[in-house]
Amino acid sequence: MTDIDKFIPSNLGPEHDKVLQKLFTVYRDLFRHDGYGTLHLEMRFLKKGQKEVLINCGKEYRFVINYPGASEQ
Numbered sequence: 001m002t003d004i005d006k007f008i009p010s011n012l013g014p015e016h017d018k019v020l021q022k023l024f025t026v027y028r029d030l031f032r033h034d035g036y037g038t039l040h041l042e043m044r045f046l047k048k049g050q051k052e053v054l055i056n057c058g059k060e061y062r063f064v065i066n067y068p069g070a071s072e073q
Contacts, residue, residue, distance in 0.1 A: 019053050019063045026057045 023041070030037040040056040049069065055061040 015065055019055075019065065022061050022063075023055055026055055026061075030057055 026039060030039055037057065040054075042052075042054040042056070044052045044054075045067070046052055046064065049067055051065050051067040053063040053065060055063075
C-alpha cells in the first residue's frame with residue numbers, strides 16, 4: 001500500500017496510480033516547503049484515444065493515459 005492509497009482510493013485503474021502518486025508527492029513536498037510555490041494540473045486530448053496529464057510545479061511531469069471516451073463510460 002502506497003501513501004496515496006491511504007487518502008485517495010483510485011477506481012480509475014492501475015494506469016492512473018502513478019499519476020495520482022506523483023500528484024500526491026508534489027502536493028506534499030510543496031506543502032512542506034517553507035516558501036511560496038505553485039502547482040498546475042493540465043489535461044489535454046490526444047489524437048489516439050488518449051489524454052495527456054501534465055503536473056507542473058517548477059518541474060514538469062508528463063503522463064499519457066488511455067481515454068475510453070464518453071460512449072464506453
